[in-house]
Amino acid sequence: MAYENIIFEVKDPGVGLLTINRPKALNALNPGTLDEINDVIDTVEREGNVRVLVITGAGEKAFVAGADITEFPKMNALEAYLFALKGQKLFFRLEQLPVPVIACVNGFCLGGGCELAMSCDFIFASEKAKFGQPEINLGIIPGFGGTQRLARLVGRAKAKELCMTGEMISAEEARAIGLVARVFPADQLLEETLKVATALAQKSQIALRSIKKVIDEGVGVDLRSGCELEANAFGLVFTSEDAREGVNAFLEKRKAQFKGGFTA
Numbered sequence: 001m002a003y004e005n006i007i008f009e010v011k012d013p014g015v016g017l018l019t020i021n022r023p024k025a026l027n028a029l030n031p032g033t034l035d036e037i038n039d040v041i042d043t044v045e046r047e048g049n050v051r052v053l054v055i056t057g058a059g060e061k062a063f064v065a066g067a068d069i070t071e072f073p074k075m076n077a078l079e080a081y082l083f084a085l086k087g088q089k090l091f092f093r094l095e096q097l098p099v100p101v102i103a104c105v106n107g108f109c110l111g112g113g114c115e116l117a118m119s120c121d122f123i124f125a126s127e128k129a130k131f132g133q134p135e136i137n138l139g140i141i142p143g144f145g146g147t148q149r150l151a152r153l154v155g156r157a158k159a160k161e162l163c164m165t166g167e168m169i170s171a172e173e174a175r176a177i178g179l180v181a182r183v184f185p186a187d188q189l190l191e192e193t194l195k196v197a198t199a200l201a202q203k204s205q206i207a208l209r210s211i212k213k214v215i216d217e218g219v220g221v222d223l224r225s226g227c228e229l230e231a232n233a234f235g236l237v238f239t240s241e242d243a244r245e246g247v248n249a250f251l252e253k254r255k256a257q258f259k260g261g262f263t264a
């Protein structure tokens with residue numbers, strides 16, 4: 001598929017970089033952009049050569065400034081409902097990718113942009129980034145999972161405050177409330193994000209996949225059930241060649257070479 005709205009490249013050692021590329025519209029998500037992100041997810045699942053995915057925005061101003069507002073006047077209620085479902089389905093697919101996904105937020109991260117970032121495993125942000133769910137100012141509400149993921153990430157009261165006021169917060173405030181994992185100077189953000197992505201690409205993919213699955217599935221259940229999920233995954237990961245390699249490398253005082261694969 002030839003892309004019009006995004007750029008997708010795979011760097012060594014298996015770091016996929018997906019750049020939303022509509023800088024004139026502050027990288028707003030139109031239906032075509034959603035389709036192209038969906039195609040990248042297909043590729044990552046099918047090819048198996050991407051070990052970590054990084055998502056960022058083109059230009060210096062925005063990560064993604066929301067769903068494309070120019071699409072809204074032509075939508076009726078049913079089309080709006082289907083548009084919300086389309087975004088939600090896409091972000092569920094992204095969230096469930098078996099590889100780590102890092103949002104590299106270089107500027108405005110609003111509405112659908114914040115919802116996209118929250119569907120990633122964690123968010124790194126430039127100190128110039130701004131976060132918010134400003135849909136209220138258009139007389140509408142978030143539709144790509146924002147009310148739900150934000151409340152789960154930062155708590156119900158803070159999520160209500162952000163969605164009801166529509167006000168933007170700084171990267172530092174977003175870090176303080178647990179929305180953002182790390183904040184970097186703008187000119188170092190991509191480089192630092194790629195450094196972490198490269199480090200993750202060299203870890204055991206089976207262990208990373210298990211951590212992601214157990215944390216995501218565990219937050220929705222009671223503590224005992226979550227710990228049971230963890231114990232099961234711990235046992236399964238123990239059967240991996242990477243587990244043998246990691247433990248042996250430690251004991252032999254050398255760097256582990258993780259290759260994937262199971263022994264049983």
Ligand code: COA
Pocket residue numbers: 024025026028065066067068069070108110111112134135138
């Ligand atoms: N959808 C479509 N186009 C958008 C957009 C969006 N979500 N956000 C920005 N743009 C467009 C603007 O219309 C403008 O286009 P133009 O140059 O053809 O007029 C261009 O991107 C630059 O934006 P502009 O508003 O001029 O930049 P700014 O620096 O003055 O303001 C924002 C930046 C992010 C504060 C402002 O663009 C904004 O409020 N955007 C909408 C955010 C939003 O409500 N998102 C949720 C949507 S559901």
